[in-house]
Amino acid sequence: MELHLETVALFSLKLAYESEDSSPILRDDLVMGDYQRDVFELLVRRGDVETIKLKVDECMGLALNAIGGVDTVLGRELQGLSADFSTAQTIAQLDTPLIALRDYLKAIQ
Template identity: 60%
Template sequence: MELLLETVALYSLKLAYETEGHSPILRDDPLMGSCDREVFELLIRWGDVAGIQGEIGRCLDLASGAVGGVDTVLGGELHRLAKNFGAAQTIEGLYAPAIILKDYLRDVL
């Protein structure tokens, strides 16, 4: 689960900040900040669903801005998927929406 969450964050930040012709954003990039695997591992261990949703939500907000916001087709769909992720009540409930987010962001990239 930690790797899945880190991948969602990484794809979001790539969408928001990576530009063609520049170095790619990698998992160990300082831009990842508190969205790395170890942080997610701790949040999962603590059962902090809101903390996980907050970290992923911050990254998804950046990605949404990069695709033009919720008034665009891509941004609207990303917003809908983010709401599904935000509605989860348990760690286990985050898994399916996180997979869908990861796949969507990968396709948008």
């Protein structure tokens, strides 16, 4: 799960901050500091669902803004997937909507 969380954050930050004329954002970039796998691993081990959802929500806000907000087709789909993730109450319930978010963000890169 930690890898999926980190990947969702990476794809979101790529949408928000990466441009054609700049270097690509990588997992070890400073912008990924709060969203690295080891950070998520600690949160998962603690069972801290609320903090995980908060971190993913921060990334979704950036990604949503980068694709034009909820008034776009991409934005509405992302918002729906994000809402599915936000309704999870346990670590186990995060997995399926997290994978859907990851796959969607990968597809719209």
